[in-house]
Amino acid sequence: xxxxxxxxxxxxxxFIEGQNCVDLxxxxxxxxxxxxxxRIRTQMQGYRDALSSYYSDIxxxxxxxxxxxLAVFQILASEGxxxxxxxxxxxxxxxxxxxxxxKLLFNGSSKTLMDLALAVELGIRVSVDSLDELHQLDAVAxxxxxxxxxxxxxxxxxxxxxxxxxxxxxxxxxxxIPHQQIPAAYAEALACSNIKPVGIHCHIGSQILDVTPFxxxxxxxxxxxxxxxxxxxxLEFLDLGGGLGIPYNHTSxxxxxxxxxxxxxxxxxxxxxxxxxxxxxxxxxxxxxxVADSTVLLATVNSVKKAHKTFVNxxxxxxxxxxxxxxxxxxxxxxxxxxxxxxxxxxxxxxxxCETGDLLAVDRALPGVQEGDLVAVLDTGAYGFSMSSxxxxxxxxxxxxxxxxxxALMRRAETVDDLLASMVTPPWL
Numbered sequence: 001x002x003x004x005x006x007x008x009x010x011x012x013x014x015f016i017e018g019q020n021c022v023d024l025x026x027x028x029x030x031x032x033x034x035x036x037x038x039r040i041r042t043q044m045q046g047y048r049d050a051l052s053s054y055y056s057d058i059x060x061x062x063x064x065x066x067x068x069x070l071a072v073f074q075i076l077a078s079e080g081x082x083x084x085x086x087x088x089x090x091x092x093x094x095x096x097x098x099x100x101x102x103k104l105l106f107n108g109s110s111k112t113l114m115d116l117a118l119a120v121e122l123g124i125r126v127s128v129d130s131l132d133e134l135h136q137l138d139a140v141a142x143x144x145x146x147x148x149x150x151x152x153x154x155x156x157x158x159x160x161x162x163x164x165x166x167x168x169x170x171x172x173x174x175x176x177i178p179h180q181q182i183p184a185a186y187a188e189a190l191a192c193s194n195i196k197p198v199g200i201h202c203h204i205g206s207q208i209l210d211v212t213p214f215x216x217x218x219x220x221x222x223x224x225x226x227x228x229x230x231x232x233x234x235l236e237f238l239d240l241g242g243g244l245g246i247p248y249n250h251t252s253x254x255x256x257x258x259x260x261x262x263x264x265x266x267x268x269x270x271x272x273x274x275x276x277x278x279x280x281x282x283x284x285x286x287x288x289x290x291v292a293d294s295t296v297l298l299a300t301v302n303s304v305k306k307a308h309k310t311f312v313n314x315x316x317x318x319x320x321x322x323x324x325x326x327x328x329x330x331x332x333x334x335x336x337x338x339x340x341x342x343x344x345x346x347x348x349x350x351x352x353x354c355e356t357g358d359l360l361a362v363d364r365a366l367p368g369v370q371e372g373d374l375v376a377v378l379d380t381g382a383y384g385f386s387m388s389s390x391x392x393x394x395x396x397x398x399x400x401x402x403x404x405x406x407x408a409l410m411r412r413a414e415t416v417d418d419l420l421a422s423m424v425t426p427p428w429l
Contacts, residue, residue, distance in 0.1 A: 001250045001332055004293045004378070006039045014336040014376050016296055019402050021336040025374050029413070030300040031316035031397040033385055037075055038403060039294040040381075043258075044079040047286055050258040054266035055282055061105060063242050063287025064090040066382040071401050071410035072291060073097035084242070084285040088118050095122075105201065105239065105283070107153070109174050116140045116148075125149045127201045127239075129176060134189055141194035151199030151239060152177055152185050156220040176202065179220055186228045197233050199280070200225060203241025206288060211256045211264035214240065218265050222272020225280075235280040238273075240265065242285035246292045248330045248379050258289070288382040295381030297321055298336065299360075301373040302352070309348045309362075312369050317351020317358045319391045321377060321384050325357050333361045336374040344368035349375060353392055385411075393419055 003009075006017050014021045017036045024034055044060065051058040061082040064073070068090065073083070074097045082103025083094040094104055106119045107127045116137045119126050121144065128134050128150045141148040155176030177185055182200075189197045204217050218240055225235055244261055247253035256264075269282060299316035323329040333349055335341070343365045351358040360377060369375075388396050395414030400407055 001334075003250065004039075006036050006294075007296075007378075009339040012338060012340045014296075014334050014339045017402055018405070019407060021296065021298055021376055022374055024400060024402075024407060025298045025300070025336075027407070028398055028400055028409070030298050030374070031314075031320055032298045033295055033320075033380065033397065033399040034298060034407075035069075035072070035291075035295040035381055035399065035401050035410070036403075037071075037294075037401055040072065040075050040291055041079060043286075043290045043294070044076055044081060046258040047284065047290070048080065050262040051266065051282065051284065054262060055270065057279065057281045059103060059237070059281055059283045061103065061239070061283055061285045062290060063285045064094065065386060066287030067291045067295075067384070068093060068386045069399060069410055070097060073099070076290070082283075084287075085124075088115060091118060091122070091124065105151070105199075105285075107201070107203075109153075109176075113140060117144070120144050120146050120148050123149075125151065125199065127151050127153045127199075128185075128189075129153050131177075131185060131188060134185070134192065134195065138192040138194050147194050147196050149196050149198045150189065151197070151201040151237070152182055152189070154179050154182050154200060154202040154221065154224060156202055156204065156217050179224060182224050183227045183231065186231055186233055190231065190233070197228075199235060199237040199239060199283075200228065201239040201241070201283075203243065203285065205243050207245035208243045209245045209247075209253065209255050211261050214243070214261060215264045215268050217241070218268040218272070222269060222276070225272060225278065226276050229276050229278055235278055237281040237283050238269070239283035239285065240269075242287055242289075244286060244289040246289055246379060248332070250332050250378075255289070258286075290382075292382035293379045295379070295384065297377040297380040297384060299375045299377065301369060301371055301375060303371055304347075304369055310345060312347045312349045312366075312375065313352070314349060314360070314375050315352060316377070316397070317353040317360070318355070319351070319353055319394050320388045320397060321360060321380055322387050322389070323383055324360050325355075326387075331361060331380065332378040333364050333366065334376040334378065335367050335369055336376040338367040338369075338373065341367035349377075352394075390414075390419060395419060 077097040153176040299314035349361040398413040399411040401410040
């Protein structure tokens with residue numbers, strides 16, 4: 001296994017950015033998410049530098065759903081990021097982190113009237129997903145005496161090499177308006193009294209390890225940009241979404257860098273806007289590729305059991321990391337306190353949840369694992385804690401942020417009192 005550059009092995013222990021995972025687990029307890037601030041900044045700077053080497057007017061909008069911790073938002077805000085938001089909660093996090101409302105895009109295929117009213121009140125642009133939503137937003141803006149700035153979300157009907165549950169640009173996807181219908185949608189928006197079309201938006205999927213689909217999406221978008229420019233719309237931004245993946249399997253997978261992404265997409269974008277004679281901002285929405293490999297999930301081995309497989313039973317399960325169960329996703333496993341020891345056998349890492357499918361890793365070659373050891377699950381900074389739950393009435397774990405030699409909580413562990421805090425006993429019980 002080739003470790004990411006911010007991990008190392010020293011004296012048999014796994015280190016992240018110079019800090020010993022074993023020491024962090026002893027200090028804060030397990031399960032525990034540990035995130036490197038420096039790694040997030042490095043990834044953000046990589047996008048900014050790669051894109052701006054081609055074009056000056058670029059904005060990176062963090063895909064907020066990937067990791068909803070306020071500290072992560074604050075790190076990215078300090079690097080100049082905006083955010084792609086899907087809820088009022090994500091709006092609140094982005095604003096609390098100091099992000100400019102004008103650098104947010106309220107996305108989603110099923111927004112409530114309250115969502116739309118919040119966007120209008122705060123001046124947040126809306127990625128409109130249907131004509132019903134367009135007219136709802138027009139009415140909400142009229143009631144507020146304001147004009148809502150919008151983009152339409154384009155469904156480009158592209159096949160992409162990723163898990164079907166995260167392929168959002170398929171013709172069969174719930175997201176967006178079919179690309180053939182987009183010019184007519186913009187014409188309808190122009191007829192609305194309280195709507196101002198200022199952008200165009202698409203997102204084709206997630207965990208994509210080939211830059212070709214992104215270039216194809218850019219081709220679709222600049223073609224549509226030509227058509228809607230002819231309608232008299234002045235495009236202020238063109239948003240290509242996100243979706244660049246990471247190598248979860250550090251032996252067999254590679255992922256394109258932001259520089260390789262830019263090299264594939266930017267020539268298409270630049271040629272297209274030159275032909276249209278327009279100069280919109282280019283927006284992109286990375287999430288996973290900004291934060292995934294910044295984070296490790298640490299779990300203590302409760303027991304080792306030999307049955308039809310040898311199970312390593314740990315104190316973290318799909319309540320904290322659901323990706324292996326939901327998507328059959330692969331995450332590298334390191335025995336953090338035996339990281340330099342030779343392979344001793346094949347193990348299946350299982351969580352404590354009352355479900356047969358609660359397996360974090362199946363049939364992995366690991367050193368001789370024992371009760372009390374520390375297991376590290378790599379690349380858990382995206383869709384880890386953000387998709388966690390309290391299933392089996394298990395309080396969620398703490399999250400720690402590290403920077404240089406510093407470490408601090410960025411979320412305390414929940415308690416049983418937290419589980420009960422929002423529950424109310426009906427008067428007849």
